[in-house]
Amino acid sequence: xxxxxxxxRVCFLVGSLxxxxxxxxxxxxxxxxxxxxxxxxxxxxxxxxxxxxxAGSKIGGAITRSDAQGKFNIVSxxxxxxxxxxxxxxxxxxxxxxxxxxVPPDDVExxxxxxxxxxxxxxxxxxxxxxxxxxxxxKAGANVxxxxxxxxx
Numbered sequence: 163x164x165x166x167x168x169x170x171r172v173c174f175l176v177g178s179l180x181x182x183x184x185x186x187x188x189x190x191x192x193x194x195x196x197x198x199x200x201x202x203x204x205x206x207x208x209x210x211x212x213x214x215x216x217a218g219s220k221i222g223g224a225i226t227r228s229d230a231q232g233k234f235n236i237v238s239x240x241x242x243x244x245x246x247x248x249x250x251x252x253x254x255x256x257x258x259x260x261x262x263x264x265v266p267p268d269d270v271e272x273x274x275x276x277x278x279x280x281x282x283x284x285x286x287x288x289x290x291x292x293x294x295x296x297x298x299x300x301k302a303g304a305n306v307x308x309x310x311x312x313x314x315x
Contacts, residue, residue, distance in 0.1 A: 192238040192246065192300060194224075196308030197231070198253060200283070204232030207264040208255045208283075210310055212236070215248040215297065223249070227267060234310075246302045250294035253287045253312050256280070287312055 194212070198205040208228045222243040228234045238244040256265045256279045265279045273279035281288055286295055296310060 192244045192302055192305070194236040194244070194300060194305045194308055195234075196305075196310060197233050198228045198310040198312065199232055200255075200312045201314050202311075204228075204230070205253070205255065205310075205312060206230040206232055208232070208253055208312075209270075210234055211252040212244065212249040212298070212300075213252065213294075214245075215250050215293075244300060246300055248297060248299050251296040251298055251310055252290070252294050253283060253296070253310060254281045255283050257282055283312055284314065 198208050198210055200208075206228055207230070209225065210228060211223065211225045213223045222245060224236045224238070224242045224244050226234045226236050236242060236244065256270050256274065257263060258265055258273070259278050259280050262282075265273055270279060286292070296312075298308060298310075
């Protein structure tokens with residue numbers, strides 16, 4: 163009987179902890195709306211990744227893709243975890259090596275592995291080996307008018 167009560171307490175505590183952790187807002191009140199440009203012109207079909215700069219933030223961040231006008235939008239929710247803070251922004255644009263046409267999002271990884279897709283942006287903007295030249299400080303709430311500016315030189 164004693165072990166049954168102990169097991170019940172453990173289950174209750176684990177369940178309560180899971181409920182508390184699982185019910186966080188995931189940064190749900192943070193959104194990012196902006197435009198990506200290459201040499202001042204809209205950068206369409208670019209992959210834009212927000213990665214937390216704080217060494218203590220091992221989780222979080224977001225990846226999105228810009229539309230034909232370079233516009234992008236991210237809303238933090240249970241799947242996309244953005245919290246206020248400083249982010250390094252990595253940008254890449256993958257195109258078919260032969261046609262130079264944008265690669266559909268679902269095909270990027272496979273074509274990269276087959277060396278049939280290339281990133282047409284300078285490597286410094288997409289490298290995970292070094293700090294991104296683009297840093298953005300996100301605040302709680304709506305972050306509107308965020309500019310992700312890439313230079314070809």
